[in-house]
Amino acid sequence: MAVYTAVDPDDLAALVAHYDIGTVLSCKGIAEGVENSNFLLETTGGRFILTLYEKRVQEGDLPFFVDLLGHLARQGCPVPAMIRDRGGRAIQQISGRPACIIQFLAGISLTHPTPAQCAAAGAALGAMHKAVEDFSGARENSMGCAHWRSVATAAGDLDTVLPGLQAIVDAELAFLDDRWPTDLPRHVIHADLFPDNVLMLGDRVTGLIDFYFAATDFRAYDLAVTHASWTFSDDGRTCDGARASALMRGYASEIDLSADEVAALPLLARGAALRFLLTRAHDWIHTPADALVTRKDPAPFLERLRRYQAADAADLLRAG
Numbered sequence: 001m002a003v004y005t006a007v008d009p010d011d012l013a014a015l016v017a018h019y020d021i022g023t024v025l026s027c028k029g030i031a032e033g034v035e036n037s038n039f040l041l042e043t044t045g046g047r048f049i050l051t052l053y054e055k056r057v058q059e060g061d062l063p064f065f066v067d068l069l070g071h072l073a074r075q076g077c078p079v080p081a082m083i084r085d086r087g088g089r090a091i092q093q094i095s096g097r098p099a100c101i102i103q104f105l106a107g108i109s110l111t112h113p114t115p116a117q118c119a120a121a122g123a124a125l126g127a128m129h130k131a132v133e134d135f136s137g138a139r140e141n142s143m144g145c146a147h148w149r150s151v152a153t154a155a156g157d158l159d160t161v162l163p164g165l166q167a168i169v170d171a172e173l174a175f176l177d178d179r180w181p182t183d184l185p186r187h188v189i190h191a192d193l194f195p196d197n198v199l200m201l202g203d204r205v206t207g208l209i210d211f212y213f214a215a216t217d218f219r220a221y222d223l224a225v226t227h228a229s230w231t232f233s234d235d236g237r238t239c240d241g242a243r244a245s246a247l248m249r250g251y252a253s254e255i256d257l258s259a260d261e262v263a264a265l266p267l268l269a270r271g272a273a274l275r276f277l278l279t280r281a282h283d284w285i286h287t288p289a290d291a292l293v294t295r296k297d298p299a300p301f302l303e304r305l306r307r308y309q310a311a312d313a314a315d316l317l318r319a320g
Ligand SMILES: Nc1ncnc2c1ncn2[C@@H]1O[C@H](COP(=O)(O)OP(=O)(O)OP(=O)(O)O)[C@@H](O)[C@H]1O
Pocket: 002, 030, 032, 033, 034, 035, 036, 037, 038, 049, 080, 102, 103, 104, 105, 106, 109, 192, 194, 196, 197, 207, 209, 210, 212
């Protein structure tokens, strides 16, 4: 369960009193997620998500996320609104943390998506990319390629996570540093569109959530992150061809990738696998023992990295 910070009931009642959302009925910690503290907040006015921003979200970035979600909502993307209080403020403070009350969206986060659901997710990502093209905001990708070396250093001794991991990471960082593209189409991307950040009812996408890694980067890298997180077996050893081609086909129904982007996909996918391997390894070592959080296993992302390193990786990344 991801609850790093507890919320005092009196503080919560005082916060909610600034909004036109009624009074608090209940507030329960949400089991999913590892980054922020999330609560399901029920008031006499309805159901909301209360998010307290933790380690990886900088308070100064919150206005960017509020603007981005507003822009995407106006373009018809299924993203949750950040609720504003009577004074027009979306960003608050509670328990010493920056916090937002967010619209609750219906839908279920999948753990084992079908090909049809992968196609829908790919199309939703593509539609989001179209919608964001004229968004004027920008944010450096603090989890992008330029930062992976410092994430690795901050993690500490990677061999304590998996024997031999340090050498694998060092070699991969050197490989990617030499080859990472510089001039592919870029705009604000989600950068973390895992299945748990997409709400679905059947084969329909009802919500895209958790934009707190959104940043300016290659759109094809966003597709690579989505491929890495939607199309593999739980242990990361096998990429499911039907899911992968459906995801790519769904994305292609919205966005025509250039030949350069298609050629770069295997490399971008290696980067995506490394990014999540590194942050999971960091959290494996550093998650406080008393946090109500289930750490995510880094090993399946090492397996994905190996798969994307293979000579036939481009075959996994083709639209069927
Ligand atoms: N707007 C929303 N509507 C409905 N449910 C939501 C909403 N936002 C979050 N949730 C629920 O809360 C869970 C955790 O939210 P979120 O993914 O934002 O947390 P996180 O700690 O940032 O996670 P991650 O580990 O994916 O970065 C989601 O899986 C979902 O079940």
